[in-house]
Amino acid sequence: MDHPLSTPKWTLPEGTTLSRLTREHLLRTVESNAAAIDRPWHEVVSADPLALLSAADAARVADTVVTRFQEVEGRKLFAGCEIAARERPDLYVLRSEAAPLEERTDWPDGVVADGDNVFEHEDVTGKVLVVREVSEVDRLMREGVPEGTIGVIDDAGGTMTAPILEEFDAVLCLAGTVRSHLGIIAREFGVPVLMNVRLARALRDGETVTVSYSTEAQNVDAYYGEEAKPRAEVRSVESGG
Known part of the structure; x- marks a missing residue:
């Protein structure tokens, strides 16, 4: 039986620094533990699958990944909900408060933003909230x-806004992809959504955009x-765009 680590399942490139660092450090830890176990692979898996990644290992990997992420990206992790930023302000920050503006000169x-369109729909003009x-x-x-x-x-998972999603005329999400949970439920509800929105400037409550x-x-690939398809644009009506 071939050792499973000889042919890793991860063949697609990671889309984020966090996922890449997590994969690298988990794999490195499992490889190290596997090398230290003098038993056939199938015996380890059937007898004690946690031998290759203990709770202590997982905690060390998590600490290492977070530290390396902040070194590489120069920022904290974006929180999926505000409770994470409140309870661990040393690790998390809300995307709305810290997402960098898109460094475009063109x-x-x-145009104040752009994003990946989940499904085609007529253009929508409304007030930002x-x-x-x-x-x-x-x-x-x-x-x-x-x-x-x-x-x-902020939340690409859509869990936080799911109870009121149908009440929006449309949604702009600062995170995720068209494969994200929010994209899936948006199709079901028929609510037009842009994912992975890039900002030329911060959007203000009450301003009118199209x-x-x-x-x-x-x-999706x-x-x-x-x-990639062209990104959908968000235009400020108030600026005359």
């Missing part, structure tokens, strides 16, 4: 989302080397 006049915290979702569940609202959110959801949907 932003077209009036930045939703960062669960408390804001709770308030909107009680009071309702104002008509004509384009939600701007989003080109009529742009061709992004190829574009993140793995396939030809």
